[in-house]
Amino acid sequence: MDFSYNGQAVLTDINLTIREHDFMAVIGPNGGGKSTLIRLILGLLKPDKGKIRVLGERPGKHSQALGYVPQNVHINDHFPITSLDVVLMGCLGTGGRFGQSRRTRKECEKDGLVTLERLGMAKHARKKIGELSGGQRQRVFIARSLMTRPRLLLLDEPTASIDSRGQEDFLNLLETLNKDVAIVVITHDLFSVSNYVKSVACVNHGLHYHSQEEIKGQMLETMYECSVEDVCRVQVLSQVLPGVVGHKNSGGRDGNP
Numbered sequence: 001m002d003f004s005y006n007g008q009a010v011l012t013d014i015n016l017t018i019r020e021h022d023f024m025a026v027i028g029p030n031g032g033g034k035s036t037l038i039r040l041i042l043g044l045l046k047p048d049k050g051k052i053r054v055l056g057e058r059p060g061k062h063s064q065a066l067g068y069v070p071q072n073v074h075i076n077d078h079f080p081i082t083s084l085d086v087v088l089m090g091c092l093g094t095g096g097r098f099g100q101s102r103r104t105r106k107e108c109e110k111d112g113l114v115t116l117e118r119l120g121m122a123k124h125a126r127k128k129i130g131e132l133s134g135g136q137r138q139r140v141f142i143a144r145s146l147m148t149r150p151r152l153l154l155l156d157e158p159t160a161s162i163d164s165r166g167q168e169d170f171l172n173l174l175e176t177l178n179k180d181v182a183i184v185v186i187t188h189d190l191f192s193v194s195n196y197v198k199s200v201a202c203v204n205h206g207l208h209y210h211s212q213e214e215i216k217g218q219m220l221e222t223m224y225e226c227s228v229e230d231v232c233r234v235q236v237l238s239q240v241l242p243g244v245v246g247h248k249n250s251g252g253r254d255g256n257p
């Protein structure tokens with residue numbers, strides 16, 4: 001798949017499969033096209049060339065199968081809306097009596113509370129969203145995205161506003177959710193997610209894919225010596241990772257990883 005904004009190529013020759021129960025880190029330099037890739041999967045943008053399939057159909061057809069938490073969710077701190085209200089928004093706009101699957105508002109509220117509980121946020125359900133910390137808000141937004149019971153959860157830099165201790169808790173939470181839902185997480189901090197993810201997609205206009213076997217081996221350890229920006233440069237990658245060259249899943253445009 002290729003994609004450009006106003007004729008300016010952003011993603012070229014992208015070939016990626018996200019499998020059920022995958023936990024994929026999407027890494028790459030600023031402006032490399034990570035968020036654009038997510039928007040394409042969501043069906044908010046259309047590729048110039050090639051195609052994208054979500055559960056075998058065009059993106060948008062199964063919009064409820066995708067949960068999305070964008071990079072910066074701006075909330076007016078004074079807006080009088082509780083955590084539970086935010087979560088219930090996940091039920092809206094999908095038809096039926098109160099959202100998808102014809103749930104009543106009461107049923108949705110019950111589901112919302114269960115989801116908040118799952119995310120360790122039940123005690124904050126009636127708190128105003130503006131009174132929560134960055135990490136707590138992030139959990140509320142994830143709860144909202146889970147309300148349609150998605151098969152794939154797409155998270156754009158979810159740990160950016162969370163301290164290192166909170167990040168570990170958060171990643172443990174994602175690991176638990178991953179039992180039920182595939183997760184794709186854009187991150188600039190490969191180090192903290194490396195123990196959790198099953199695959200890595202390195203997006204720098206092109207895409208380099210690394211399977212579970214690769215990242216469980218020495219690869220990430222070697223990568224820590226470089227910044228994500230370096231890792232995403234083909235030349236550097238092949239220098240520090242000679243064993244990876246020619247792997248069947250890591251082919252770049254010219255067949256190199």
Ligand SMILES: Nc1ncnc2c1ncn2[C@@H]1O[C@H](COP(=O)(O)OP(=O)(O)OP(=O)(O)O)[C@@H](O)[C@H]1O
Nearest residue numbers: 005006010028029030031032033034035036037203
């Ligand atoms: N709506 C848009 N119109 C035109 N160009 C855009 C638009 N959105 C993004 N771009 C450009 O596309 C390129 C990729 O942007 P994108 O946001 O996908 O990168 P990213 O890898 O997510 O970056 P970051 O790590 O900084 O969030 C950038 O050069 C950006 O300026």
